[in-house]
Amino acid sequence: MLNKFGFLKDYHSFSKMIKVRIVLLFISVLFNAMVMPYVVVYFVERVGINIASLMVLGVGIAGILGSLLGGKLGDKYGRKKMIIFGEIGNGIGFFLACFSSVFTEMLITIIFISFLLIYFFSGLSGPAYSAFIIDETTNKNRKSVYVVMLWVSNLSFALGSILGGFLFKQYSSLLFFLVGCSSILSCICIAILVQDHFIKRKVESNNLRVKNQIKANSNKLKVYQHMLKAPIFQFLVMLTLILSLMNNQLPYYLSVHYVNIFETEGYTILGFLRSENTLMIFFLTFVITNLLKKVYEIKSLLFGVLLFFIGYIALSMGEIPSILYMAMAIMSIGQIIYSPVIQTISADVIPDEHRSTYLSILDVIGHIGGLCAFLFVPLMQYIQPFKISIIYGVFGFISLIIIYRIQQNRKEEKISIPSVS
Known part of the structure; x- marks a missing residue:
């Protein structure tokens, strides 16, 4: 029955590496969802909301710095090395959180x-x-991969959140240990089963054009300067910021x-x-x-983003539960429609040799959007709810204009951003 859906038929065209990534994504999100949604509450219970807010800001900045560094190094040393290094560090962090209960006097500092x-x-x-996902997919099956990953991540997040809700209070140390184990498992599977085709293509390309190669690495700012000259990427950054800010309004x-x-x-x-x-996404x-x-x-x-903002505006205005549930349905449908499309467009316009760097900027912008969303909490003391709804509407209007400009620039630039080199 599921084979009636074209996107599931395309699953057979996915490379072995993509299939490995999908399985590891399920495991990783499942265990992370048992812990991450409850971390803010964990901090608040121990140090109060003011210090907890500073801690959330601190870990958010750490994520931003990691993304910037990871993007640059991923293009220089390859995806596989950065993934392995990141998973090992992630695992060490969770193991440290697991054994922090031993240090009772410094518990919150260690955490x-x-x-x-x-x-x-x-x-x-x-x-x-x-970048690995883009490297291992084609224009024909890339959107299908993003759709399957959206479905898998939401399924595992739902299961993990339910289990975490029952277990986190009493067994937080055990859950930290299990998440650390899932990171080490991902590291081992990536090391054994995945080949870094990006490095292979890079070596082959260098052999063909050694004399003509511009030494882009001699100026580490060159790629970032090039980004500022690419209007289509600027529009993607603005759209990512707004959508990330809106996606974090509910929590x-x-x-x-x-x-x-x-x-x-x-x-x-x-x-x-x-x-x-x-459930709707599932x-x-x-x-x-x-x-x-x-x-x-x-x-x-356009249609997906329009539904997404209509849903959020209704969520901010509704004061009857039934209206809120209808608004959430509209928002969820919009989310389902736009998410794989914007990922596909981003993959199409980013230069092959600088994918990781460009994607790190979008990742950082996503983090910044989340931090900006947090600012709406103190602002609500000074801004009335109907004005917040108006702000949502303005963001929606700006987003539609940005999408129109993205389309215009894609025509002018013939789909992709010119290479730095």
């Missing part, structure tokens, strides 16, 4: 240091993982907003909304993407 390591090394391997501003409106019932409503989002991803498979990608992106 904070461990999460600095975790976010830094996760950021370090993130761009390499993203930050809207969570506090609903508790203020519904009091204790607000927590229950939040749980149902998150479950609804996960059951409808292949149906919706298959229906829109032949629709021009920019039209899909």
Whole structure:
């Protein structure tokens, strides 16, 4: 029955490395979801909301620094080395968190240091993982890979969150240990089963044009300077920032907003909304993407982003649970539509030899969007809810203009950003 969906038929065209990545993604997200959604609460319970906010900011900055460094090194030394290095560091961070209970007097300090390591090394391997997916896919099957990964990650996140909700309070140390083990498992599987085709192509390319090769590495800022001259990438950065900011509204501003409106019932409503989002992505991803498979990608992106913002505006304005559930359904459908499309477009326009660097910038912008979303929590003391809805609407309008400009620039630049070299 599932083979009726074109995206699942395309699974047979995926390379062995992509299939390995999908399995490891499921395992990694499953174990991380048992821990990560509860980390902020973990900090707040021990040090209070003010210090916890500074800690969240600190680990966010660590993730940004890791992404910037990982992007540059991924293009220089290859994806495989950076992924292995990142997974080892990630595992060490979680093992440190696991055994931190031994140091009772310095517990929170050790935990904070461990999460600095975790976010830094996760950021370090993130761009390499993203570039690896592009390296191992073709224009024909790339969107299908992103659709399958969206579905798998949401399924494993749902399972992990449920298990973490029952286990984290009493068995947090055990869960930290299991997440560390999953990182080491990923490291071993990547080392044994994955070949870095990026390095292979790079060596072959260098052999063909040794004399004509421009020494781009002599100026480490050259790639970043080139980015600033590529309008289409600038538009992708702006769109990524806005969408990341909006995607983090539910765990930050809207969570506090609903508790203020519904009091204790607000927590229950939040749980149902998150479950609804996960279930819709799980059951409808292949149906919706298959229906829109032949629709021009920019039209899909426009439609998906439009639904996404309509849903979020309704989520910010609704004060009746049934309205909120309808709004979440609209937002989720928009999310399903736009997510694989924007990833595909990003992959198409980024230069092959600098994929990891470009993707690290998008990853950093995603982190910054999350940090900006957190600022809506203190701002709600000064801005009325209907004004927040207006801000959402302005962001949506800007996003649609950006998508239109992306399409115009793709025509002018003939799809890809010119290579630095």
